[in-house]
Amino acid sequence: MFVIIMGCGRVGARVASAMSRGGHEVLILDVNASAFDRLDADFGGTTVVGNGIDMDVLRRIGIERADAFLACTQGDNRNIMASQIAQHIFNVSKVVTRIYDPLRQDTFKALGLEAISSTVIAADRFIEVLDPDLVQEGLAVDRA
Amino acid sequence: MYVIVAGGGKVGFYLAKELVEHGHEVLVVESDARRAAEIEAQLGSIVMCGPADEARVLRDAGAERADLVCAVTGDDEDNLVICQVAKARFHASRVIARINNPKNAEIFHKLGIDDTVSATDVVLSVIEQELPRQHLIPLLRLRHTDVEVVEAIVEEGSTIAGRRLRDVALPKPCTIAVILRDDAVIFPEPDTPILIGDALIAFTTSENEGPLRKALLGE
Numbered sequence: 001m002f003v004i005i006m007g008c009g010r011v012g013a014r015v016a017s018a019m020s021r022g023g024h025e026v027l028i029l030d031v032n033a034s035a036f037d038r039l040d041a042d043f044g045g046t047t048v049v050g051n052g053i054d055m056d057v058l059r060r061i062g063i064e065r066a067d068a069f070l071a072c073t074q075g076d077n078r079n080i081m082a083s084q085i086a087q088h089i090f091n092v093s094k095v096v097t098r099i100y101d102p103l104r105q106d107t108f109k110a111l112g113l114e115a116i117s118s119t120v121i122a123a124d125r126f127i128e129v130l131d132p133d134l135v136q137e138g139l140a141v142d143r144a
Numbered sequence: 145m146y147v148i149v150a151g152g153g154k155v156g157f158y159l160a161k162e163l164v165e166h167g168h169e170v171l172v173v174e175s176d177a178r179r180a181a182e183i184e185a186q187l188g189s190i191v192m193c194g195p196a197d198e199a200r201v202l203r204d205a206g207a208e209r210a211d212l213v214c215a216v217t218g219d220d221e222d223n224l225v226i227c228q229v230a231k232a233r234f235h236a237s238r239v240i241a242r243i244n245n246p247k248n249a250e251i252f253h254k255l256g257i258d259d260t261v262s263a264t265d266v267v268l269s270v271i272e273q274e275l276p277r278q279h280l281i282p283l284l285r286l287r288h289t290d291v292e293v294v295e296a297i298v299e300e301g302s303t304i305a306g307r308r309l310r311d312v313a314l315p316k317p318c319t320i321a322v323i324l325r326d327d328a329v330i331f332p333e334p335d336t337p338i339l340i341g342d343a344l345i346a347f348t349t350s351e352n353e354g355p356l357r358k359a360l361l362g363e
Contacts, residue, residue, distance in 0.1 A: 053221055055247055077197055081221040084255050103198050107225065110232045 004029065004066045004092075006052035006082050007073035011098060011118070013038035015070060020045045027061055030073075052082045055089070063090045072098035080104070083113050148173060148210045148236075150196035150226045151217030152183045155242060159216060161187060173205055197225045199233055207234035216242040224248075227257045280357050283345070290349050293321075296360045298342045303362045310334035315355035318348040 001024045005016045008030035017040040020026045026045030029052050030036065036047045050057040052071065063069070069086035071079035076099045083097040097108065097115045108115035128135045145168045149160045152174030163170045164187065172187070173196040174180040180193040194201040196215070207213060213230040215223035223241040230236040240259040241252055246268070249260045281295040298305055304312050309320060309332050323330040324343040330336060338344070348356045 053248075054245065055251060075221065077219070077221040077225045081224050081251075085251055089251065089254055101198070103200060106199055106233070107229050111228060 001025070001067040002062075002065060003027070003068045003070065004061065004063060004086075005070045005072065006030075006079075007071065007098075008032075008035035008038060008047070009072065009074065010038060012070070012072045015072070016045060017043055029057070029061065053078055053085065055085065058082075058085065058090065063092065066090070066092050068092065068094040068096075070096050070098070076101050076104050080108065080111070080113070084111060087113065145169070145211045146206070146209060147171075147212045147214065148196075148202075148205050148207060148230075150213065150215045151223075151242075152176075152179050152191065153216070153218055155216045156214075157183055157187075159214060160190065164190065171205055173201060197222055197229065199229050202226070202229055202234060207236050210234075210236050211238065212236070213239045214242075215239065218244070220244055220248050224252060224255065224257065227252075228255070231256065279361070280353065290351070292348055292350055292353065294346055294348060294353065294356070296344045296346065296357070298338055298340055298344065298360070300340055302340065302360075304338050304360060305340045307338055308334065309336050309338060312338065312359065314359055315348075315352045318346060318352050318356055320344050320346045 003019050003024050003026050005012050005026065005028045008016065008028050012028060016026050016028045020043055027048060028045060029048050029050055031049065031051055033049045048061055052058065063086060069083065069092045071082045073079055079097045079099060083095050086092040087095040095114065097113055099105065099108065099115050099117050100119050102117050102120050105115060105117055124135065147163055147168055147170050149156045149170060149172045152172045156172055160170045160172045170190050172183055172191045174183060174191060174193060175195045177193050180191045184191045192205055196202060207230050213227065213236045215226035217223055220243050223243065227239040227241045230239050238259070239257060240261060241257050243249060243252065243260045243262045244264060246262045246265045249262060252260050283293040283295055285292050320332055322345040323332050323336065324345065325339065325341070344360060346356060
């Protein structure tokens with residue numbers, strides 16, 4: 001599988017390194033070249049400095065043949081925009097987006113995107129450790 | 145008319161000011177509290193502090209009854225999301241997005257936002273009108289010689305578009321060394337066709353620059 005990952009922060013670098021070790025073709029994109037220092041020393045994929053919401057950049061890195069696209073930059077809106085470009089303009093079959101702000105989850109759903117909120121996942125896990133009953137009773141839901 | 149202006153930078157500020165002067169009801173939504181206070185000091189209580197890309201904020205701003213939502217922050221991705229939320233969730237009658245990268249007009253259109261305004265495009269169009277379109281771009285002069293390397297872009301309407309290189313009457317001495325076509329570099333043969341959009345890289349003497357321009361660009 002050819003996977004494009006936009007954003008080489010801690011999450012992006014970790015996913016990229018794991019996917020590459022797992023035998024996938026990985027291309028990771030970041031606007032800042034020093035971000036690639038976070039990758040495994042023996043990272044076997046490709047690194048490209050560039051902006052993932054620029055269609056020219058996406059075309060140049062071969063998004064038209066990508067099987068999957070992951071957007072995990074620091075900016076929720078940047079991720080939303082890049083994911084929509086990948087999904088609706090380049091028809092990438094598997095598109096997934098990291099977002100911080102749970103309030104934006106609705107926006108994502110309305111736009112037909114698959115989003116994973118790291119904030120919600122981490123908070124739920126913390127609650128589970130602090131008071132497992134809350135999770136079982138279904139109280140740890142997002143009320144936004 | 146009730147207009148929500150998302151983004152209180154310079155564009156948002158002057159847009160709001162003009163709209164108020166024209167008698168419209170305006171609300172500026174600005175996420176930075178200090179900037180919001182500055183605008184309020186100058187334009188009065190028509191400012192709301194909060195991130196306009198959040199549905200909650202747009203709802204509180206009254207996006208449902210807005211006749212127009214203008215997303216004019218400095219970031220294209222923010223403007224896209226603001227317009228999409230206003231349209232999809234609150235059925236705003238009309239949305240307009242400011243864009244910085246002119247190529248985003250196409251993306252926005254495909255993602256359902258039809259009205260975009262690009263300052264970059266406006267400036268470009270002024271430049272294009274004022275510059276003579278058909279000109280040779282000097283790239284470099286070879287050391288201690290009279291020989292220049294120039295570039296000519298083959299525009300629409302060019303008399304040589306579609307012809308083979310052998311059929312183009314070039315002044316002598318003069319050579320078309322390379323053709324740049326999209327991302328490709330072509331070392332032309334006599335049979336190589338010349339297409340609209342090609343960048344022709346030519347070697348010529350200074351003396352022949354005028355005749356070459358005439359031959360390639362029809363000036």
